[in-house]
Amino acid sequence: MIGAFKAVFWSFFGVRRKAEYDDDAKKLTPQAVIAAALVSTAIFVLALYGLVKLVTR
Amino acid sequence: MTAAAHAQDHAHHDDHAHHPTGIKRWLFTTNHKDIGTLYLWFSFTMFLMGGVMALLIRAELFQPGLQLVNPEFFNSLTTVHGLVMVFGAIMPAWVGFANWLIPMQIGAADMAFPRMNNWSFYLVVPAAILLVASFFVPGGAAASGWTLYPPLIIQQGISIDMTILAVHILGASSIMGSINIITTILNLRAPGMTLMKMPLFVWTWLITAYLLIAVMPVLAGAVTMLLTDRHFGTSFFNAAGGGDPTMFMHIFWFFGHPEVYIMILPAFGVVSAIIPAFARKPLFGYASMVYATASIAILSFIVWGHHMFTVGMPAAGNLFFMYATMLIAVPTGVKIFNWIATMWKGSMTFETPMLFSVGFLCLFTIGGFSGLVLAITPVDITLHNTYYVVAHFHYVLVSGALFAIFAGVYFWLPKWTGNMYNETLGKAHFWLSVIGFNIAFFPQHFLGLAGMPRRIPDYALQFAEWNMWSSVGAFIFGFSQLVFLYVVIECIRSGRKSEQLPWEGADTLEWTHLPTPAPYHTFETAPVVK
Ligand code: HEM
Ligand SMILES: [Cu+2]
Numbered sequence: 048m049i050g051a052f053k054a055v056f057w058s059f060f061g062v063r064r065k066a067e068y069d070d071d072a073k074k075l076t077p078q079a080v081i082a083a084a085l086v087s088t089a090i091f092v093l094a095l096y097g098l099v100k101l102v103t104r
Numbered sequence: 105m106t107a108a109a110h111a112q113d114h115a116h117h118d119d120h121a122h123h124p125t126g127i128k129r130w131l132f133t134t135n136h137k138d139i140g141t142l143y144l145w146f147s148f149t150m151f152l153m154g155g156v157m158a159l160l161i162r163a164e165l166f167q168p169g170l171q172l173v174n175p176e177f178f179n180s181l182t183t184v185h186g187l188v189m190v191f192g193a194i195m196p197a198w199v200g201f202a203n204w205l206i207p208m209q210i211g212a213a214d215m216a217f218p219r220m221n222n223w224s225f226y227l228v229v230p231a232a233i234l235l236v237a238s239f240f241v242p243g244g245a246a247a248s249g250w251t252l253y254p255p256l257i258i259q260q261g262i263s264i265d266m267t268i269l270a271v272h273i274l275g276a277s278s279i280m281g282s283i284n285i286i287t288t289i290l291n292l293r294a295p296g297m298t299l300m301k302m303p304l305f306v307w308t309w310l311i312t313a314y315l316l317i318a319v320m321p322v323l324a325g326a327v328t329m330l331l332t333d334r335h336f337g338t339s340f341f342n343a344a345g346g347g348d349p350t351m352f353m354h355i356f357w358f359f360g361h362p363e364v365y366i367m368i369l370p371a372f373g374v375v376s377a378i379i380p381a382f383a384r385k386p387l388f389g390y391a392s393m394v395y396a397t398a399s400i401a402i403l404s405f406i407v408w409g410h411h412m413f414t415v416g417m418p419a420a421g422n423l424f425f426m427y428a429t430m431l432i433a434v435p436t437g438v439k440i441f442n443w444i445a446t447m448w449k450g451s452m453t454f455e456t457p458m459l460f461s462v463g464f465l466c467l468f469t470i471g472g473f474s475g476l477v478l479a480i481t482p483v484d485i486t487l488h489n490t491y492y493v494v495a496h497f498h499y500v501l502v503s504g505a506l507f508a509i510f511a512g513v514y515f516w517l518p519k520w521t522g523n524m525y526n527e528t529l530g531k532a533h534f535w536l537s538v539i540g541f542n543i544a545f546f547p548q549h550f551l552g553l554a555g556m557p558r559r560i561p562d563y564a565l566q567f568a569e570w571n572m573w574s575s576v577g578a579f580i581f582g583f584s585q586l587v588f589l590y591v592v593i594e595c596i597r598s599g600r601k602s603e604q605l606p607w608e609g610a611d612t613l614e615w616t617h618l619p620t621p622a623p624y625h626t627f628e629t630a631p632v633v634k
Contacts, residue, residue, distance in 0.1 A: 058395030059403070060434060068391040072300055088402050092428075099423045 051075050051083035059087070123624075134218035135624065136203045141520075142225050143200030144513075148589070150192030150232060155582050157185040162544075162578040164561055165571050178561035179247035180263075184235060186250030187267070190367070191274050192232050194501065197509045198370040199224075199281050202309050204520065206285060208614035208622060209303045211294025211631045216287035220280050227277035234270040238263035249559060251356055252327065254341040254349050258334055265334070268327045275320040282313035282320075294613075296633035300394070303612045304387065305373030307394050311401045312369045315362045318405075323359040326352060350415050357408035365404045367501060369397060371468075371508030372439060375461045378515050379443050381609035382458035383450025389442040396435035403432045413484045422481045429479040433472060440469055455607075456530030460511035463538050464504060471499030474549065489559075492552025498545045503538075510537070510588065517595055518602035519614055522621030525595035533591060536584035543577025 054071045057063045063071075124132060133139060161181050164172045173181070203221070207214055215221045238245040243261030246252070257264055289302070289310045302310075329340040330352070339345025341352045372393075380387045387393065409417060409425030417425075443465055452458070474496040478484050487493065510533075517525050547570035556567045563571065604620050614622060617631050 054395070055399070058392075058399045058435070059431075060438070063389075063392045063395055065391070072391075077299075084398070084402055088406070091403075092406055095424055095427050095431075096420075098427065099420045103420050103423065 048079060048083070051079040052087065054080060055083045055087045058084075059091070132222070134214070134222050136207050136214045136218070136221065137520075137622065137624065139215075139221050139225050140200045140203030140205075143196045143203060143228075146225075146228060146232070147193050147197035147200060150188050150196070151585070153236060154185050154188035154193055155585065157181045157188070159579060159582050161185065162575040165563070166575040167572070168563055168565055168568050170562055173561065175561045176244055176247055179249075179559065180239065180245035182559050183246045183249055184239070187235060187246075187270075188232075189501075190250065190363070191271075192228075192235070194367045194505050194509070195274075195278065196228055198309075198312070198367070199278075201305070201370065201374070201509075201512055201516075202281075202285055204516065205614065206288055206306055206309060207292070208618060208626055209306050209612050210289060210292065210297050211613055211617070211627050211633065212288060212292035213625065213627050213630075215284050216292055217284050221284055224277045224281040224284065227273050227280075231270040231273040231277070234266045234273075238266040241266070251353075251360070252330065253356075254330060254333065254352050257330060258342070265331065268331050271327050272324055275324045278316050278320050282316040285309055285313040286317075294627070294630035294633050300391065301633060303373070304376035304390070304393055304397075305370065308369040308373030308376075308397055311397050312366050315366050315369075315401055315404070319359040319362045319366075322355060323363075326355040326359065329355075350412070353412050353415060354408070357411045358405070360411065361408045362401075362404045364497075364500070365401060367505045369401070371464070371505045372397065374508045374512040374515075375443065375464055377610075377612065378457045378461045378511050379446050379465075381515075381607045381611075382455065382461070383447045383452050384609040385446055385450040387442070388445035388448075389438075393439060393442055396438050400432060400435050403428065403435075407432060410479050410484070413481050414488045426479055426481045430476060433476055433479075436472060440465065440472075455514075455527060456525070456534055457511045457515035457607075459531065459534040460507045460514065463534065464507040464511065467499055467503030467507070467538075467541070471496055471501075471504055474499060486555075487552055489557055490552035491548040491556045491558055494558050495545050495548035495552060498541075498548070502545070503541055507537075510534075513592070515607070515610075516614075517592070518606045519618075519620055519622055521596050522602060523595050523598050524600050524602040524606060525591050526598075529587060529591045529594070533584055533587040536587065537581060540577050540579075540581030540584055544574050544581055545577070547571075547573050547577075 050071065053067075054063070054075060057067075123129060123135075130138065130142060133142075160173060161178065164170070164178060203215065206212075235245075241261065241263050243263055245263045246257065246267045247260060248257040248264075252267070289306060293302070329338070332338040333340050333342060333347075339347040341347050341349045343349065376387055376393060407425060407429045409421060410429045413422055413425070454462070474492065478487060478493065478496060514525060514530055517523070551567055551570050551574070554567065556563055556571075602620055605615055606620070607615070610616075613631065613633070614626075618626050
């Protein structure tokens with residue numbers, strides 16, 4: 048599961064090292080990646096919202 | 105082979121020889137290649153119609169003052185131009201590419217639901233007729249802008265109902281098309297064609313199809329609420345009845361921003377096929393391209409507010425959408441770098457498909473940058489609804505999506521028709537298009553910065569100079585598209601046979617495993633992919 052989150056994190060950035068990607072391809076299932084992506088998006092939204100709250104305080 | 109099996113084999117072949125010909129072939133076809141061809145010709149027809157509207161707009165704007173059209177008609181022109189280009193030209197062109205290429209690129213015999221495929225296509229025809237015919241009804245065609253904002257849209261006549269119906273039909277067609285594409289990709293891949301071996305065009309369409317399924321119903325809901333506000337006494341968007349017109353904007357742009365990615369993701373796929381072929385190097389960072397496309401798609405759902413910075417959202421809302429929008433530019437930028445890295449130290453040649461791809465790369469990047477400028481809330485408050493926005497979205501849609509469509513057509517024409525197009529004329533089409541395009545749209549940045557509002561038929565004198573240039577460029581661009589039409593027709597009729605592999609760097613299944621031209625039926629037995 049941590050692996051899926053890592054893969055999703057790097058995808059938000061848009062890059063992935065070849066060796067690590069090969070590792071992903073072996074270990075990760077699509078379901079895990081999609082779940083991690085949805086959770087990460089939620090975290091991303093909350094983090095941005097927190098940042099916004101911080102600067103508008 | 106046993107006699108029975110042989111007989112069956114024979115019957116099978118006869119069956120093929122007897123497919124209907126003439127008009128019936130096209131009406132009843134369930135063949136993905138025929139349907140792809142129908143979509144592409146439909147799209148080109150709509151492109152010409154939308155183009156005529158654009159040239160009428162630019163003719164009126166050639167000089168300040170009102171010369172050619174009255175203001176109501178002018179507003180109808182901008183509205184229907186936008187709708188026709190988005191829903192009639194760009195989107196169907198990509199569905200046409202999907203039909204032609206996805207089955208061949210994954211080693212499938214056809215799309216998963218061939219009859220539904222036929223129906224998806226034949227739905228877009230009445231929708232297009234509704235849109236175009238709405239010019240001829242009392243009150244004239246929709247004049248609200250392609251974003252269909254209330255309250256303006258509540259007030260106009262029957263043409264709005266025709267537009268709403270057209271949008272519904274197009275939505276149904278897109279959803280059916282998407283279901284077909286997703287099912288085909290997930291279920292009909294040849295043995296050995298794992299997801300991460302699929303060409304990027306297939307990946308980008310898979311993700312696009314999910315985006316379509318997610319947002320077309322949202323658009324359908326929004327226009328249905330417009331319809332009930334118009335005719336059945338509801339007040340979803342009517343402040344007098346307790347509704348809120350800005351709610352429409354939120355719903356529309358929740359559809360609208362993913363929609364712009366629907367139009368650009370397949371372009372990324374096409375360019376990712378062409379640049380490696382002409383650089384004679386594999387695509388740099390295939391996996392990161394797939395990952396970046398997926399995250400662009402997900403993040404595209406949380407940035408819609410950048411279209412609404414001026415409607416009076418709380419500061420926190422504006423800031424949220426500003427940050428989110430700027431962050432999406434990161435995976436997009438990574439893609440640009442990947443394409444550049446693919447070309448780096450490649451042995452490149454610049455035939456027409458590559459020219460259009462390089463043109464895409466340079467000019468789409470300009471559009472991305474102007475997007476970033478608009479994403480800065482305080483800047484957008486002055487630039488919103490000016491020509492700067494018009495310049496931005498034409499850089500991403502014309503020199504982005506449309507140039508990628510041209511690149512793809514030139515690249516696959518030999519595979520589709522078996523003939524080679526005229527390279528000199530193709531190059532002429534490219535150069536005329538780039539030059540005309542930039543003369544037409546680059547000055548619109550200046551006009552916008554100087555404060556010229558969009559969607560107006562007349563303007564203050566200080567804008568005259570650049571408007572004249574913009575109109576000249578638009579006419580150059582517009583008429584150069586007739587060169588494209590000529591090149592395609594000449595290619596089909598020339599009988600100038602293409603080589604089996606006209607592009608030595610092309611390495612997807614349709615080039616490596618199939619003859620040129622691709623026969624009517626391909627991969628009846630799936631290839632085995634190593
Ligand atoms: C780096 C990526 C991008 C950013 C940061 C960006 C940002 C923006 C912003 C802030 C606006 C609103 C401007 C305003 O109305 O005041 C806008 C408008 C628009 N963008 Fe982009 N954009 C990007 C990419 C794209 C792409 C790829 C497309 C299409 C293929 C696109 C199509 C449009 C369209 C059609 C509009 C105008 C809609 C309208 O008001 O009629 N953009 N963009
Ligand atoms: Cu947007």
